[in-house]
Amino acid sequence: MHNTYFLLFYEFVKIGLFTYGGGYASLPFLYQLIDKYSWFSHSELLQLIAISGITPGPIGLNMATFSGFETLGLKGAFLSSFALILPMILITTQIFRLYKKFIENRFVESILYVLRPTSCALIAGVGIKLFYNLVLNNFSSINYKALFVVGFLFILTFKLKRDPIIYMAIAGVFGVLFYLFK
């Protein structure tokens, strides 16, 4: 079992170190954990994504805490959150002292030039996977209810601001209604 503690710590230090971008940027890494270990299943990951979105706090941190809890209970939750935050504390406090230089550094600029499209692509990949799982039922059939909800929210993006809570709330209400009247 000690081995699992170590692996959990190692995997989340890695996520803290290599996640780059917004809230869902750590999802590709969590998908990878399903394939690598049997810590949680694919359907548990979907629960974890939903819950991390609707509880307070940064989604990436919530997902880490939750994954740790699913894997090794309270100790796991603490370990994975700590592991996720550790690289940020080490790197960010060091960068603070030279931040003017950091922002203007030619290498940093060039690395970000490549890293930004990479980060977009990784997040897009997760979007495609979710669409494939939830709307296309893994290519077996089309879930028209799911297609309707995604289509409806997509149209809303032209009208609404990008406050995520509104989208989650609307989709959640649809989900409950479809469930009750199925």
Added chain:
Amino acid sequence: MQKVSLVNIFKVFFKIGVILLGGGYVIIPIMKNELTEKRNWLSDDEICDYYCIAQCLPGIIAINMAILVGYKLMKLKGALMSVFAMSLSPFVSIVVVAKLLSAIVRIPFIEGLFWGVNLSVIVLIYLTLREMWKKSIVDIFSFVWFFIILFLSLIKVSPVLLIISSIFLGVIIRIIKDKKNA
């Protein structure tokens, strides 16, 4: 102006952790309100600078922001306190939800709710991408690179490998450009 002290840093960041819901984008208005307008601990410019750095660093933007602000106020102690305080309520709420998960999952319509929320994640990812796209896909190279990485991530190449290769490529591009100019 409230005095800068560890206790006060704890209070502010605990509050930010509670009200931060649904992802990191809301962190700027919240921090402006709490740190600039109410307490005058930082200037608006500093918050914008920190956001810019936090986006360029690995990890979660909101946590990196907390580290930068905490470090600016009280060096390492301040950074540790702000991260601890901000993570506290997300940690507790996730652990509580995860503990009650088997009971929560038995609520009849919860399955519908999670299903809906996960569908909204597809649209939230789209919104994130729409925002990131403008800054990230700036020329033909970044456009092509985006699709290369998307393809590689869909055939399950490790995201860590993709990020490391991007950093290397960024360095190489810089060196080639410097040679051309020399």
